[in-house]
Amino acid sequence: MHIPENYLSPATCAVMTAAMVPVWARAVKNVKAELPKEKISMIGVGAAFSFVGMMFNVPMPGGTTGHAVGGTLLAALLGPDAACIAVSMALLLQALIFGDGGILAFGANAFNMAFAMPYIGYGIYRLLLKLFKVDIKDRSGSDKKIISAGVGSYIGINAAAFLAAVEFGIQPYFFKDAVGKPMYCPYGLNISIPSMMIGHLTVFGLAEIIFTVAILAYVLKTSPDLVHGAATVETEKRVNKKGKFTSYLPLLLAVLIAFVPLGLLAEGTAWGEWGSDEIAEVVSDGEALGFVPQGMESGFSLEALIPDYAIEGVPDIIAYIASAVIGVAVLIIIFRLISSLSDKNRIHNVERSNS
Amino acid sequence: MKKNELYPGFMPDWMMQKNEYVPSKDREGFLTKSLLGFLRLFRHFSMRGNSDISVMAAGMGLILTLGLIILVALTDSLTYLACVGALVLAFLSFSKLEIMKRALGTSLSVMAFTFVIMLPSYFLYGSLSYIYIPVKVFLSVSMLSVYTSIVPWNRMTAALRLFGMPNILIFVLDMTIHYILILGNVAFDMLAALKLKSIGKNRDKVNSFSGISGTVFMKAVTMSKETEDALTCRLFDGKYDSKKERIVFADFIPLFILCIFIFLYIFVG
Numbered sequence: 331m332h333i334p335e336n337y338l339s340p341a342t343c344a345v346m347t348a349a350m351v352p353v354w355a356r357a358v359k360n361v362k363a364e365l366p367k368e369k370i371s372m373i374g375v376g377a378a379f380s381f382v383g384m385m386f387n388v389p390m391p392g393g394t395t396g397h398a399v400g401g402t403l404l405a406a407l408l409g410p411d412a413a414c415i416a417v418s419m420a421l422l423l424q425a426l427i428f429g430d431g432g433i434l435a436f437g438a439n440a441f442n443m444a445f446a447m448p449y450i451g452y453g454i455y456r457l458l459l460k461l462f463k464v465d466i467k468d469r470s471g472s473d474k475k476i477i478s479a480g481v482g483s484y485i486g487i488n489a490a491a492f493l494a495a496v497e498f499g500i501q502p503y504f505f506k507d508a509v510g511k512p513m514y515c516p517y518g519l520n521i522s523i524p525s526m527m528i529g530h531l532t533v534f535g536l537a538e539i540i541f542t543v544a545i546l547a548y549v550l551k552t553s554p555d556l557v558h559g560a561a562t563v564e565t566e567k568r569v570n571k572k573g574k575f576t577s578y579l580p581l582l583l584a585v586l587i588a589f590v591p592l593g594l595l596a597e598g599t600a601w602g603e604w605g606s607d608e609i610a611e612v613v614s615d616g617e618a619l620g621f622v623p624q625g626m627e628s629g630f631s632l633e634a635l636i637p638d639y640a641i642e643g644v645p646d647i648i649a650y651i652a653s654a655v656i657g658v659a660v661l662i663i664i665f666r667l668i669s670s671l672s673d674k675n676r677i678h679n680v681e682r683s684n685s
Numbered sequence: 686m687k688k689n690e691l692y693p694g695f696m697p698d699w700m701m702q703k704n705e706y707v708p709s710k711d712r713e714g715f716l717t718k719s720l721l722g723f724l725r726l727f728r729h730f731s732m733r734g735n736s737d738i739s740v741m742a743a744g745m746g747l748i749l750t751l752g753l754i755i756l757v758a759l760t761d762s763l764t765y766l767a768c769v770g771a772l773v774l775a776f777l778s779f780s781k782l783e784i785m786k787r788a789l790g791t792s793l794s795v796m797a798f799t800f801v802i803m804l805p806s807y808f809l810y811g812s813l814s815y816i817y818i819p820v821k822v823f824l825s826v827s828m829l830s831v832y833t834s835i836v837p838w839n840r841m842t843a844a845l846r847l848f849g850m851p852n853i854l855i856f857v858l859d860m861t862i863h864y865i866l867i868l869g870n871v872a873f874d875m876l877a878a879l880k881l882k883s884i885g886k887n888r889d890k891v892n893s894f895s896g897i898s899g900t901v902f903m904k905a906v907t908m909s910k911e912t913e914d915a916l917t918c919r920l921f922d923g924k925y926d927s928k929k930e931r932i933v934f935a936d937f938i939p940l941f942i943l944c945i946f947i948f949l950y951i952f953v954g
Contacts, residue, residue, distance in 0.1 A: 334795060335825040336818050340758045358853060371916070374860020375868075375909035379902055381861065382868045385722045386898055389715040389891045407902065419861045426833050427729050429791040429826040433751070434758055502810075507761040516806035516814040541898070548899030556906055648953060652767035659774030663785060670782050 331399070331487075331494050331530070332424065333439050335432030337515045338497055339505040346497070347437025353414065353445050360411040376408050377419035383545075384420060388537040396537030399443050401490070402451025402483035403542040406475075407549065409558040410452040417444035438497055442490040451486025455479050466559040472550040475557075476543055483542035484535045491530035498522040709886045715894070716880050723873040730866050732783060734837035741936040743836045744844035749939035750832045754825045756946060760954035766820050768949055772942070773827055784834040792827035796820075838862050846925050855925055860912070867908065872901050 338346075361373060383400045404413035418440045424430040431439045456466070458478035464471035499519030502512035515522070549556055738746075757769055777785050796819045803815040833841075842862075846855050875897045883890055 334799065334822055335754065336758055336821040340755060343758075358851075362853070371856075371860055371913045372906070372909040374857045375864045375905045375912070377857060377861040378864030378868050379905040381865050382872055382901060383898065385719065385726065385869070386872070386894075387715040387718040387722070389894055415857065419857060422858075423861060423865065426829065427726070429795055429830055432825065433829055434754060434825075511810070511812050512806075512814060513761055514814075514818070516803065516810060516812040544895030545898045545902060548895045549902060552899065553903060553906075556903065648764060648768065648949075652764065652771040655771035655775050656767065659771070659778040662778035663774065663789070666778070666782060666785065670786075 331439075331443065331491055331526075331534070332421070332431030333435040333442075333494060333497065334429075335434055337432070337501070338435050338438055339501060339514045340434060341505070342497060342501070342514075343432075343434045343437055346435075346441045350418075350437050350440050350445065353441075354418065357411040357414040361409075361415060364409065364411065372408070373412050373415050374419075376404060376412055376416040377423075380404055380413075380416045381420040381423055383541070384424070386541070388540050396533050398534075398538045398541035399447060399487060399490070400538075400541055400545075401443055401447030402455065402479060402486040402538070403545055405448035405452035405558070406455055406479045406482075406542075406546060407556065407558055410448045412558075413448040413452070414444050417448060438494075442493045442497075446493055447486040447490040450489045451479075451482040453482075454485050455482035458482070466557075469554055472547075472554070475550060476547050479546050480539045480543045483538045487535055487538040488527070488530050491526050491534070492523070495519070495523045495526035498526070706885075713880060713883070713890065716876055716890070720873065720876050720880070723869050723876070726865070726869055727873075729787070732787070732834055734840070735835055736837055736840075738836055738840050739930050739933075739936055740840055740843040740847060741930065741932050742939070743840040744847050745936055745939040746832055746836060747841070747844055749943045750828050752943045753828055753946060756950050756954065757821050757824050760950060761817070762954050763816075763820075765950060765954040766817070766824065768953070769824050769946065770820070772946075773824055773831075776831065777827065780831065780835075784831060787834055788827045788830040791830050792823045795826050796823040843925075852924055856923055860909075864905070864908065868901055868905055871904050872897065875900065 380400060383403075384397060386398070388396050388398055399417070401413060401417055404416055407413075408416065421431060421439050421443060422436060425433050425436055425439075455475075455478045458481060459466060459471075459475065462471065462474040462478065464474045464478075466475075496519065498515045498517065499522035501515040502518050505513045507513045517525075546557070753769060753772075757766065760766060777788060780788075799822045800815060800819040803812075803818050806812040806814045836844075838859075842855050842859055845858075846852075879890065879893050879897065
């Protein structure tokens with residue numbers, strides 16, 4: 331669900347970032363008021379936990395694995411405001427370290443995963459607790475807490491995926507180039523919404539539930555007072571071999587397992603959470619792929635690759651210089667990479683001959 | 686009389702038997718994938734960056750990187766993209782091999798996926814997104830990757846402070862960067878232990894997932910409390926004061942490059 335660079339127009343990115351500014355300001359203010367000053371470091375460590383959590387591969391039925399975002403879980407553990415800051419920081423660092431999600435698209439990614447997901451997920455969690463008549467401060471009713479968080483996390487991640495799909499889908503309607511072709515994500519809402527939602531209603535939704543339920547159940551069993559809103563009592567250690575949640579977990583999963591065959595469509599070419607849902611776009615659009623051979627038959631004209639308007643009125647010298655620099659640079663890169671490989675072989679050979 | 690009774694200390698018969706134990710296939714894909722993910726993370730963090738870079742240069746580099754990323758996103762001219770490409774590739778070709786490998790590894794893989802995703806749009810709408818967007822993605826990701834490989838984290842946070850980012854956010858960012866590595870190590874050790882200790886088919890392995898991730902969370906809580914105590918002992922009041930550095934002309938070179946590219950954008954883009 332991490333939106334990379336250049337899929338959204340800079341205007342969309344700017345609007346989403348502007349929308350996030352008051353959210354971040356409010357979250358920081360609330361956290362400052364809520365958490366005593368000496369607990370601010372908890373947010374940093376919470377953000378680190380969120381980052382590390384996103385790296386876990388969640389084991390799923392059928393031998394597959396998936397990634398979770400954990401927005402609702404963090405909201406249930408730390409409160410929605412702290413979760414918002416923690417997930418935002420994790421997303422920023424993912425963009426910087428792994429190139430996972432764009433730096434311009436950071437605002438949009440934060441809007442979906444650090445704002446919509448934890449607040450909606452937490453809202454559902456609290457609503458269900460109210461319906462179940464469970465007091466959040468109460469130690470009892472941990473199975474109901476787990477179910478509520480599971481449902482909240484599922485709705486939370488799907489709300490976030492839906493928002494991302496809408497952000498993708500509106501691009502071709504608003505942002506076109508000089509000849510009226512889409513400049514950013516070219517797929518409209520009719521393609522972006524189904525392709526995003528198939529993956530998230532099934533595989534990624536399930537991974538999110540498993541991640542949320544597994545960790546929350548563990549924390550509720552071992553240190554219930556760490557859960558947000560819980561009355562602070564001296565931790566009473568009562569680690570049972572198997573908690574009650576295990577009897578509810580299959581029920582929760584059963585609802586989703588029905589969707590899994592559908593989800594395999596998205597999982598089939600899975601690489602990471604981003605790659606697979608987007609490749610689903612390609613796969614889900616059978617009609618489009620059906621056209622490929624005909625398109626190939628009519629030949630691939632090179633002229634079509636370079637639009638006319640890009641060449642018109644441009645001094646050739648700039649293009650020539652740029653292509654010359656690119657050519658030389660690519661050659662240097664290739665030679666350096668090859669020589670680094672042969673260096674390795676040489677060292678290996680020397681080691682072998684010495685031993 | 687048996688051999689081992691004659692010679693005490695001799696191996697018993699059952700030990701002499703050939704063991705043909707072949708463990709049944711176990712589900713540990715999630716363990717291996719997570720472990721590999723963490724190893725990738727550690728490798729990224731093991732790159733130290735150039736500590737000679739001044740805070741001002743780090744700040745100007747950040748402005749250049751973000752400025753170029755915005756310009757690349759705004760343009761619809763292949764010539765302009767070729768100019769930025771020339772700058773990025775020329776810089777890469779003279780950078781350290783590890784920086785080059787890291788930047789190319791990340792950006793080429795993201796570019797390839799973007800190409801696959803964008804290709805159908807050509808057949809659907811005749812859109813050229815399959816050229817523009819992968820090229821733009823390659824440029825943006827490689828620029829950011831080069832910046833984060835060259836500039837050490839502490840210079841980056843110091844540069845953000847220079848631009849007036851609030852102390853609390855710098856503190857949270859700083860803590861996050863440090864604790865990702867610490868918690869990553871904790872998670873890695875537990876996952877590795879689970880993998881090593883599971884002999885044969887371990888049906889409980891999947892159940893251990895909640896234990897491992899839950900323990901990482903609890904470790905995070907304990908560690909944040911300890912850090913807080915340690916910071917209080919060292920009289921840290923949450924304020925970051927940067928020491929004054931001598932500003933030299935070279936610090937502003939990125940800014941000049943950005944000016945050239947803004948000019949080019951007006952001219953070409």
